[in-house]
Amino acid sequence: MMISKEELIRNIEEARERLNKSIDHDDGDVIYLRSVELDKLIEQYIEAGY
Incomplete structure (x- = not known):
């Protein structure tokens, strides 16, 4: 099932x-995990051809 463009954009935002807050609070390993999460969402956006 493909996620809608609007929902995917909302998830990316x-x-x-969350990543920015982790960076602001210098949450170490959490920064990496949030970065990977964001990268995966951006990858989904690109693959969907939006």
């Missing part, structure tokens, strides 16, 4: 916000 939320993941970016």
